[in-house]
Every structure is written in structure tokens, then in C-alpha cells.
Amino acid sequence: MSRQLAVLAVFLVVLAGCAAPVTPPTAADPDWEWPDDPPSDRLGWENGYWYNESLDVDQSDGLDADEREALVARTMARVERIRGLEFERPVPVDVVSREQYRQSRQGRSTQGDRNAEYRAWNDQVWEALLLVGEDREASDVLEELYGGSVAGFYSSSRERIVVVSDSETPQIDRATLAHELVHALQDQQFGLGNDARTQDGQLARSGIVEGDARYVEYLYEQRCERGTFDCVPTPESGTSGGASGLSVPGVFVTVYTPYSEGPALVDRLYRRGGWDAVDAVYENSPASTEQLIHPETYPDEAPVDVSVPDRSAGNWSRFDLNPQADTVGEASLYAMLWQNGYVDRASFRQDESDYSAYNYTHPASAGWGGDRVVPYESGQNEYGYVWALEWDTERDARQFVSAYESILVDELGGERVAPRVYRVPEDRPFGDAFRVTHRGSRVTIVNAPSVAELAAVHRRN
Template sequence: MTSGESFTRRLWWPICAIAALILLRGCAYSLVRGDRVNSQEAAHIEAGIQALRQLRFKQPVPLVVKTPDEAESMMEADMMRDYTDNQLEADSVAGALTGLYPAGLDLKAASLKLLKSQVAGFYDLHGKEMVLVEGGADVGVWNSAAQFMIQRDVVGEMLLAHELTHALQDQNFDLESSLDKVKDNDDRALALKSVAEGDATIAGFAYAVGRMDDSTADSLTNSLKQLPQALAAEAPHTPEGLSVPLLFQYSEGVRFVAEAYRRGGWTAVDALYRNPPQSSHQILHPELYFDGNAPAPRIELAGYDGIMSGWKKADDDTYGELLIRVILERNLGKQSSEVGLAARWIADRMIILEQSRGVNVIWMLAFSDAHTASHFAVVYQTLLDRLLGDSTPHRIDVRSNAVLVVIGEGADYFDSLAPAIWNASAIETGGVAARFEPSASSLLQ
């Protein structure tokens, strides 16, 4: 697994080929015994994954073994590399206000608990080393994987092949730099990480089964349908706002990368790093990426500063189709017809403000048409009424295909705040910014 940022973007440590582990578990010997690596077997896998993935290492990748506690410390240190505890707390509150997380969730603790329970190894983007975790094959979904190929340590081979593929990605496509460039946009970061995890999961699986072709990709894609149930069994109380984006990188990432492979082999997969998908929307609807040429819209959200001058920006974010779907499913039920509104998403931007009195969320979303925007606004207003009641002010406004949501104290002076935001904000497509017309407003009380 690789890395990420806000909490969905910070939950980027790999579950280490979790997808393929649904299928495979070896037991004849172990790639890792105690704190030692079988160096001869590791060298064999390193050579094999280069041949299969058709990429070469530019420098050696050190292999180190860590205890679970040491691995957790590394995960925590990386999580806190760019963000403070205060920012994590603000993200947690904002997620609860919008309906993404349950109230009172400790994001840092919940995420580390999930990752520690599942992680068996990872490629450290910053340290440029491959980390294997002692006892990794006996935790989480590793322990529930089916017995297969008992004369080989298939789990260890697949894990190492998976993570070495991340090292190949980093050395050949500068993955660390690419992730840094999208760290202020969760949804774009999730899309790039889905490419990286899909690529590594397919490569690791193909190495384990001894071939790579369309049927191998199809077999893996079909097997991933078991992934949510497997994680739910291993970590039953994980909030959907954490588990869904994590699993998405593997399940939908594999499906997306497999489509690229079908269209042009590993050369087409390599091209994904030079021109990465821009959103979870494109990952979920691959035809928009592979067959469409339209640039992805972006929202410029501004105009709140003067009216909320006493508030400090704690974070900014983009939820994207995936997390909007999670919000609707969590609060309306997975079978609700309204969940389909998320698929009409085209852009969103969220600003999280804070001061001593609490957290305020300013969130603008754009949909494919004005009718969908109006429908979403009504549905989401009802959702927030039920979720927040009278305890937290919240207001929604609609202009054309865009929806403005304010949750927190700012909703108390929404009549002046909303026009200021609309007047200063825009939807930018291909470098052209479209401002919002004042006459096209439909205020929801």
C-alpha cells in the first residue's frame, strides 16, 4: 500500500494485498521467520516481479522486518507528518456533521486500530524500503484466506510481489511526488491510490498464479466481491467512512486497472501514472476516463472570509462520488433510490472552519444537471434535519446545478453568507471559470 491525506486521504496504508488474500494462503514455509527474511526467496520474487510487470528497479529496495508495534509507530508517524491532532479532530467533527462518520469518532485511534489489525507489510514511500511485519500472515483476512498451493508460501510471495510493485511505481513514475501534488484533494488522491493499489494487487496475484492475461485479471476482479464481507468479519465495527475508501482502492482499483490492461497491456497501465484519473467518479465509471476527453470540473470556493473573519481554516477537502454515496447509504439505507444521486456528481469542495465555539462546514457540490442538484438539496436537507435536528444550525441553497451547504454557526447568518459565497465562487472546467447567476437561486429553509 502507499500513502494519503483529511481522514480518507490519511488512511492510505496498505492492507497488503488484502484482495488476493481472500484466495490464497500458503503454509509450507514462511518468507519471514521471526525477524529474518528468506533473502534467497526474496531475490527470486524481486526478479520475477520485474519480469512480469515489465519494469526495472533503478536502485535496490531494502527489506526490513518490524514488529506490529513498530509498524504501528511508523503508520502513526506518517499520519502525523503533515497534520496535527487538532486537524484530525476537526475532520472528525466535520465528518459527523455531514453524515460521513458517527459522532464522537476518534479518527486517529480508529484508523490505527483498523490498520494494525490488517497490515502485514508495506512499501515505505518516504524511507524507500519494504517493510514486512512479524506474524503478518496470521492477522486479519490473512488468517481467513483459503488453503491453496500448500507447497509454497503464496501469501508471503504475493505480499512481497505486491509491495515491490509499489517500489517499481515509485522508482519509475515518482509515485511519492505524484501523491504530494494531490494531497489537498482527497478524491483525486483516492483515484491515484486506486491506480497504484489496483496495479500492485493485479501484479502480486499474477505473480502468485504464474501468469498475466485478461483471464487472470477477470478471476481476481470476480473474487474481490468477497472483500467487504471479509473485512466486516475481521473488523466488524469499522465506520463505513473509513472502510469503504480503503477497500475501494483494491476492489475498484483492480477493476479500473484491469480495464487499462485489456486495452493495451502493461503499457496502458503505465500511462495511468502519466495521466492519472481525477476522481473516484472516473474510477467508478471507467468509460469517462478511457473514452471521454472532457477535463474534470473543479470548484473554486471563496467569499466566506469577510463574514466569518473570526474563524480559522482547519482543513479543506473534496469528498467525491464515493464518500457522498457513503453518506447517503449510511443515513438513508443502501437500498434507497436516492443513493443513485451520488453518481450524478461532477465536483465538490469543502472548507472546514473552526474557533473556540466549534466547527463550521462550508460545502459546495456540483451535479450533472440542475434537476439533480435540486433533488439532492431536498434529500440532503431532510437528511441533515434528521441527523442534526435543532442542535446544530444547517442551511442549503441551490443555484443551477450547484448546491451550497453550510453546517454550524455560519448557518445562523446564512442570508448574508450564501450570497457572498455564490458571488465569489465558480466552477472551473478546462481553465474556464463559470460564475453563478444570482437569479438562479432556490433557498431551502
């Protein structure tokens, strides 16, 4: 999973200077003219355009080279004006069709990490979350998600933005352009490295990067809607823009966490200490998606380091990979509950924050303290895993166990075959045996192809 989500550090998807402000023209002063270009670069001016100059741009028949250059330059100036940081160098912007984008992703996936050992390990992480069953590969599900939902991305390795247009003629969504330009600005000012080695850690780090970009995007759109900015109309989009229509919608819910929950954390920081406080968080990124979902926990409530002793026997062993384990975190737990019907679908869209797109809180996941998923293999093309979770309280642990066992029985068609042991029929996507134990604030889930093999994957303590 780590290498799958690490793509966000290289391709950041929709998912400093100081100068006196320039007073914009008003309706009462129709002959007002913008000042000449400044003698040197300054905040709110880029490549010949001030942040609030009017543009003669018509996207109905697509953008020619001059129109694109003007639109990009003015948007850069506006991003500077809002964010209070100066671009250090130009940012090239390409526009491609969705079909071209899908083909480029397919080309990269065939050249990328297709190691069978890693794919099997990664599949167990997503299977542990009861999101991607044995009938699918996690990499294929992620490819479906990115291929159909991405509106644009910034490549830090190429220092270039690519906007994906659903129109037959090249058009640029102004919010997407502003969002991706923030990523370019972040890269120039802070760097965009994401060295977190777990699913939860990568999503958390992306939370500040995407949260900052989404927050600026919101402020940009507010200025357009209020008439503070004279804005080029946004073209109609043909993308679904959400989990609907995806074969595994819970994967979208997981991956979208930084975009939904990151802006609320940025807003909290900004209200406390302005952009300086937001800048500072790049040196002290959120440690978990818990800190995105519950911004009041940042930075003091760090996740618990959960260890899982190896108690395997026979042919069963851990994968020969580094790392051998993953941490999935609160957001992924919520996605598991949501996809499997334990969370009311309507509540997902009922977030009280002005800057959160969705609601990622639920009693059965909110008490998360830490977790570790360790995939196992038998050497005979059979796989299993041990998933240990630490909760804030024993009551939180009981709530999760109740939810998890309910999903096994009610959603997956499982049957309780022994105390704390369940069997999901083999013809189901999650057709395996499960042992669920609960001691104090710790929950341990063991998965194996059969009930008899549960002890070989992880013997009882």
C-alpha cells in the same frame, strides 16, 4: 484531510529489461534443471533465483533469514515476469508483528502533524460527509483503521517493505509481498509522488498506483491457483479485511476506493494497449474518483472546478490554512450514503467487474461533477462548513438532495424546522443545524451549531 491521506504516498499500503522467456520444467521432464545465473540482471531473474524455481520454504515455524531472502528474490523475479519491468536495485523486506506495527504508528502520530487548527479543519471535512461525528476525531478513526487492517506497506522514503504478520512467528503473505514489491518497482521506474491537494485527488492518484499493484497481485494469484507457479502456501490472517468491526466503517469504504476500483481501470488500459498503456497513465493520473468508479470517463471527463464565495459574518471565518477547502469526490459521497443506510449493504459486494472488490455506484452519487467543502470557525471553539456540489444534471442534483435530506431525518434524527432548514438534536454526534439549497445542477449545504448561526457562516444569496 489532505495530509491524512497523503500518508498513502509515503507508506503505500496493501493499501526494464528484455530477455527471451525461460521455459519452465514440466512433470514429464523431472530431471530438468534451471540454467546458470545470467551474466547480468534480466527480466524474470533476481538475486540468484529465476521466476519459476522451486523453493524449499516452510512457513509453519516462521521464516529464517535464508528462506526470506529466497522468497523475496523469487517473488521479485515473478513480479518482473508479469509486469514486464526490471527492478533496478534490491528491496529490503522486514516482518513485524501487528503489535509492533501499531506501536510504530502511535510513535509516528505523536511526532507528526498534531496541530489543533488542522485537526479541527480536518474534522469538519469528515463531519460534512456525515461519517465522523463531533464525538470523535478523524485522525483517531484513521489510526484505528490503519492499525488493524494494514497487511504491509512500502516506504518510498526508506525504499523498504514492511510486512505485518499476525502470527507469533514471522510469516509473509505471498499476495501482500507481491503487491508491495510492485510499489517498489513503481517507485524505481516512475516515482511515487502524490502532489494532489484534495481528498478526491489523492484517492484518484492512488487509484492507478494501488490499481496496478492489485492487478499484478491478481495475476500472480491466478498463476498460483492454476499451478503455473509453484507457490508457498499463504498463512492464515487474523485481520478483519474489511469494514466490519470498525467503529466508522464508511471511512474504510472511502480509503479503500483505490484498491477496489483502481484495478478495473488498469485492466481497461491493459486490454487496450498492454503494459505500455498502463505505464503512460503515471504521467496522466486519474483526476477524480469518478474516473476510478466509471473507468470509461478516463481521461476525458474532468471534474468541475467549484468555487464557494465567502459570505461569513461576525466572528465566523475560514481557517488560516492552505488549502482552506477540500474536494471529497464521488467515492466519499458513496461512503456517506452507504454508512448512513441509504445504500443497501448487500449491493456494496455486488460488483460486475472481475477486478473490482466492491460496488461504488449508486444513482444518488453517480451524477457527481465536482464539489468543494470549506470549513469555518467562530473563534469560540465552534465550527461549521459550507459544502457546494455541482452535478451533471438537475435531475442528479435532485436525487442527491432527496438522499441527503432523508439521511438527516431518518438516520440522524433531524427535524425540518423551516423551509430547507433542518436541526439534528444537540446530543447526537452530528447535532447541528443544516441548510440545504438546490438551484439547477448546484447544491449548497451550510452547517452551523444553531439555526441562528447559519446566516453568519454563509448568508443566503
